[in-house]
Structures are given as structure tokens and as C-alpha cells.
Amino acid sequence: MNWLQTTAIVFHVLFAAGIVGLVLLQRGKGADAGAGFGAGASGTVFGARGSASFLSRTTAILAALFIGTSLTLAYMGSRQQQTAPSSVLDRVKTPAPAAPPAKIDEAALPEIPASETATQPPVETPASRPATEPAPKP
Numbered sequence: 001m002n003w004l005q006t007t008a009i010v011f012h013v014l015f016a017a018g019i020v021g022l023v024l025l026q027r028g029k030g031a032d033a034g035a036g037f038g039a040g041a042s043g044t045v046f047g048a049r050g051s052a053s054f055l056s057r058t059t060a061i062l063a064a065l066f067i068g069t070s071l072t073l074a075y076m077g078s079r080q081q082q083t084a085p086s087s088v089l090d091r092v093k094t095p096a097p098a099a100p101p102a103k104i105d106e107a108a109l110p111e112i113p114a115s116e117t118a119t120q121p122p123v124e125t126p127a128s129r130p131a132t133e134p135a136p137k138p
Contacts, residue, residue, distance in 0.1 A: 005076050012069040015062050022059045 005073070008069050008072050008076065012066065012073060015066040015069060018062045019059060019066060022055055022062065026055045026059070
């Protein structure tokens, strides 16, 4: 993530928190009934018209800035996706294929004399005995 994207994310979060705070500060339409019980003191802080125009104008400005950072982050994210791998499997590097085994030149191998192979008896293993023949007793 580059510094521009990090800055845009920080401002995006600050604008979102500001919008939430301003919306919570505003009075609803049913709040006028409370003015008869002493809740009309906000007119002295924000002016004769109350806080509605100031808070609603500030909320609209923060909302526009929030949408601007949202579009900026979406644009940055789409540009970054084009160069990045699309899946985890694309990130894994496959090993280079092994070289095929070299062909053995049979003419260069020494020959085994036929007399040595004929004189040696075959080696008998338990697996080579027939199943019907009982095993010899030791």
C-alpha cells in the first residue's frame, strides 16, 4: 500500500466518524415538543435559527468528502488489482522441470559372463515358496 492510499484511508475513517458524530448531535423532527420543558437553550449557542442549518450544512460537506474518498479508494483498488495475482495459487512459484535422465549407453557397460549366472543357485525367500508346501522346521 502506498502513502497516497494510506492517507485516503485515514481521511475516509475521519470523515465517517465526523458524519456519525454530527448525525447524533442533530435534533429530530419530534424534538420541538421538548422546547416547552427547557430544551430550547440551543438557540443561544448556534444563533437564533438554532443548530439545524449549521449541523446539516456541515454534515452535507462531510458526506461529499466521504463519497470523494470512497471513489478515490475504489479507483486505487481497481488499478492495483490489475497487477496483483488473482489467486493464492498464482503466487506460488512452480519449480523448474527436472532434466530428463540421460540415456545409458549399453555398449559401454561391462558384460557379465554367462558362466557366473548359471552356476549360482536361485536365492529362496519365504515369499517365493509355494503356499501348499509347509515351511521347513528349524
